[in-house]
Amino acid sequence: MRIPSLRGMSTRLCATIALSFLGAALSAAEAGVAELRRALPDVHVAGDGAAPRMIYRPGGFLSGPDGFLGGPGASGKAQPVAGDADLARDPHRSVRRFLDTYPAIYGAGSQLDxxxxxxxxxxxxxxxRTTVWQxxxxxxxxxGATLVAHTTNNGSLVTVGGRFLPDLVQVAARNQKRTGAAAAPQVDAAAALKxxxxxxxxxxxERKQVSSSLSPGPExxxxxxxxxxHDTQAELIWFQGDDGLHLAWRIRYELDHGFAYGSVVDADNGDVLEHRQITIVCGDCNAPANADPHVAHVAHVPARAVAQKQSAATPLATKAAQISAAPFNTVQMRVFTGESPKPMMPGLASPNPYYEPPTVPSQLITIAPDPLASPNGWCNASASTMGNNADANVDHNFDRLADRRAxxxxxGGGSTLTFDFTPDLTVAPQSTTANQDAATVNMFYWMNIAHDRLYKxxxxxxxxxxxxxNFSxxxxxxxxxxxxxxxALGRISNNASFTDANSDGVSARIIMFLFNQVTPERDSGLDAQLIIHEYMHGLIMRMINGGGVHYGGTYWPQGxxxxxGYCDFMGICLTADPNDDTSANYPFCAYLTRQTSPDNYYRGYRQYPYSTNMSADPMTLSMVPLFPGQEVHGMGVLxxxxxxxxxxxLIDKTDGTTGTNMILDLxxxxxxLTPPEPTLLEARDALLLADVVLN
Known part of the structure; x- marks a missing residue:
């Protein structure tokens, strides 16, 4: 069994493993949670009672539109009721009422304003509605002192969670010596970076010089x-230590080896209070010795604007006036419209080490950007693989500067733009400019496809x-x-990575390497599944729990x-034909991992192909302990x-297009609706709750 109650759609997850831990000491917050449980016996409190990460009901809402527990709409899809004028005046009415009714849980009732x-x-x-208070x-x-709430379109409270500090005024007063020093940290940002x-x-x-450019504001x-x-940014924050609040620098930076880090450094004495690696990698790779593989899936460092190396360069930070122009009526691109040059979906019914799928040619197509998602198209006046949604380029030496854009x-008198580069797959990907440009265009195309589909x-x-x-x-x-x-030619291979600042307004970076298990090497820029997989990491960082979580809230192995799993799923879902056989096997990134094992084309980059057939894909929750060190990619297949x-x-009950749109909405x-640091069962509950919200 995979999931016991997902309306018959899956039975892979079952409650065979205890996945939550309760604190031993009774606190005021725990007493508040106990009181809540008496009112709502089916309520779920994610995390320990002293600091709930999220509170929700898997099959319904915490309150009706009036804010009262068990009110109209609390057990299902809320409908408009009298009092909507009050909701218009205060869209957070049900949140306030919940916090005021159970003030001990978050200590936030009187502090929301x-x-x-x-x-x-x-x-x-x-x-x-998703609201994040800081x-x-x-x-x-x-x-970490944020409160996140979700409410329906008529005000019913769906979830609430966070880690607000109770009595913030008193906390600040108790730390007056530190809080009063906010404008003058004793350790500056450059010293904190060192x-x-x-x-x-x-x-x-440590001995190198540091330059800085300061933005106005208390942070x-x-x-x-x-x-x-590279890509180094710093800002002041308050860090919650055992001995009170510490003024500290939160710093994000990336080193030459390609891994990015997030550190919190005390602004008074320079002590490092927190440190984590924040680059996400798609599999095992030649990580640096000081990279911690157990924190390789958190958030990600700010990617600074990539400057063009070519003489006719246009910086990534192109002015909004230029970006917002759509100078071309027609744009054509030569791309692989399937998942790779050797499409494998649906996949093999059983392993066949002798099978080699045929290579399909790339196709010159006229692109059709979604008019809502990309009102000014994908390309700007630079007439290159740089536009409002994406910037694709070659970076052979990994210096974070574009070697070339296509x-x-x-x-057509200036009205048409054509990217027509035919790759030669019989030679090394980097050996010809046509190959480089073909991969760049393919990368640009699929990043924009992901943008427009996910926007919808x-x-x-x-x-x-x-x-x-952002068009206001x-x-x-x-x-x-x-x-x-x-x-990073010759330095890093057989992988891809994603780095994001987890900060809206700062670019993220998808980094694609060559795969060398076969000769000539295979270019991951031609594998749409892997491109979408990495893109999806960015969506999760910015949307999980409404986006109000430090470094994305997926620290521990199950999260x-x-x-x-979400990223694999999206990579296959957005490249599969929705009308293909739903009971067939679907390998993930089989093109790139040829010859890594005899059954590669059968299972792809994971231990099993994705399949509804439990004999082909037997993953269940009981198998989680079998993964050494709780390896996240293996567990993610579940x-x-x-x-x-x-x-x-959903496809079987409707049709290919309708079912696909339904699952993407869900x-x-x-x-x-997923709490930070979730268990797999809590992720299941979020899917069930999304079904209630949508239906």
């Missing part, structure tokens, strides 16, 4: 420049999507997705495996399989 609303976004698919002292955020570098064992970098946000250290040919189902500007210009639709612009192909089962069931709403 003193916190800053960091996000207030409405889902275009369900009308569900506590601040002297204009500086308290790290302390962080020392902590991870890079003494050669003193700044970009730091240093040889060998340049289109302008015709709810990854919009207000929820932190990746765009240079909410969120922060200036952050198109960056994608590099043929990266990270959930993310991997969650991906759950989603694949659900997709198949997935994106479920990610918003």
């Amino acid at each position: 003193t916190a800053e609303i960091a996000k207030d976004a409405v889902s275009p698919r369900s009308g569900m 506590q601040k002292i002297a204009g500086i955020p308290v790290l 302390r962080a570098l020392k902590a991870i064992g890079t003494p050669d970098l 003193q946000r700044q970009k730091l420049g240093m040889p060998g250290v 340049a289109g040919t302008i015709g 189902h709810g990854f919009t500007e207000a929820f932190g999507n990746y765009q240079s210009e 639709r909410g969120g922060l612009g200036g952050d198109p997705m960056i994608g590099t192909v043929q990266t 990270r495996s959930m993310a991997e 969650w991906g399989s759950v989603l694949w089962d659900a997709r198949a069931a 997935v994106l709403e479920a990610i918003k």
